[in-house]
Amino acid sequence: MLFSTISSRVIGQSDTIFHYAFEGNLNNDSGTAGALVDNLGNGFAFDQEGFFGQALSLNGAQYLSLVEYGLLDPSISAYTVCAWVKNTSSPNHGSEHIVLHQSKNIDESGASRYFLGLNTSTIGVPLAVGTFVGGDKRSSATPIIRGEWTHIAIVGNPADQSFRFYVNGRFDNSTTAANAFEASQGGFRVGGHISGNLGKSWEGLIDDLYLIRKALTEAKIQAVAKVNTTSLSHLTSDQIEIFPNPFQKTFRVRLLQMVQAEIQVFDLNGRMVSEERVPAGTSEILLDGEAWPDGPYHLTLQIEDQILHRMLVKR
Structure with a gap:
């Protein structure tokens, strides 16, 4: 848990x-x-x-x-x-x-x-x-x-x-x-x-x-x-898109701000299963979750000192 x-x-x-x-x-x-x-x-x-x-x-x-x-x-x-x-x-x-x-x-x-x-x-x-x-x-x-x-x-x-x-x-x-x-x-x-x-x-x-x-x-x-973050300030939810969600093998994270960001994904045991740095100027990144067990995951997007939290599901 x-x-x-x-x-x-x-x-x-x-x-x-x-x-x-x-x-x-x-x-x-x-x-x-x-x-x-x-x-x-x-x-x-x-x-x-x-x-x-x-x-x-x-x-x-x-x-x-x-x-x-x-x-x-x-x-x-x-x-x-x-x-x-x-x-x-x-x-x-x-x-x-x-x-x-x-x-x-x-x-x-x-x-x-x-x-x-x-x-x-x-x-x-x-x-x-x-x-x-x-x-x-x-x-x-x-x-x-x-x-x-x-x-x-x-x-x-x-x-x-x-x-x-x-x-x-x-x-x-x-x-x-x-x-x-x-x-x-x-x-x-x-x-x-x-x-x-x-x-x-x-x-x-x-x-x-x-x-x-x-x-x-x-x-x-x-x-x-929190989940391994240094800030719990809010970004607005329209600054990130995750698709498809639910996903089967891979999913994309689209950023509407093309700034440097860090993405972390955690399972429900708090174990980090993915960590990606997004260079400034990048609007979209592909993540591979094929090896992950089916179930819900918690994604955090950090831009400077702000954190946005989203849920995604693998089926």
Whole structure:
């Protein structure tokens, strides 16, 4: 599984509460928690165009539950929560888009909080990485664009009552919230509010969701979030074409900027299967994947300090 070896080394197996990769199942790939379940019964789906392989797809009226208790008490333990997300909601959606939510008590009574999501101050304005815990809503400064894959992370630390926000592996801003670190022992929901309020539910894709019982540094968040890159800045998707995709033996990468670039292709175990340097002035390059096993692959295109990520499939 992509990053399972990397994350164990970077994070520490005992510190990982869960890592849901959503590769066609709801299993926890590392950590102490169990599998997610569809208690609501509204269904869910796996999208083949995840950031790494497949991703969890929720339609705004769905969520999944982790019915286990005492996994994390944010009043005594620092934590890091992060995921790759692609929000596809309408701008008229509510002001909260929940990725991960925890109930306060085992019976799901009392105040509850969401650890990770996207916020807006007003419906219709740009999204930001957000958390709402202990009655305090806090958000990142960097806007999050609907319809684009973005890595979002929040580090909470009860020792100094602080939150640190990260967007695409980069530190964004920090803030404090005195009421945010209340004792909590409840279970979790992915993509929905613990109260069942569907107006706060997630609409779009979620991939590689982690909850870690440790305050990760920026370097470690980058190690969890990326595939052997030094930057997670966005290029626009119209700057690269991959065809045919899916492919059988070979495929072409066409660059709409004729500048020097580097292309790397990784399998789902994080193993690099191809690396090509594209000289300036070259608009198209042919890659040979005939020897690769069938399945999905992750391609990165680096131009100077910017990275574009695309998925391709061999059949």
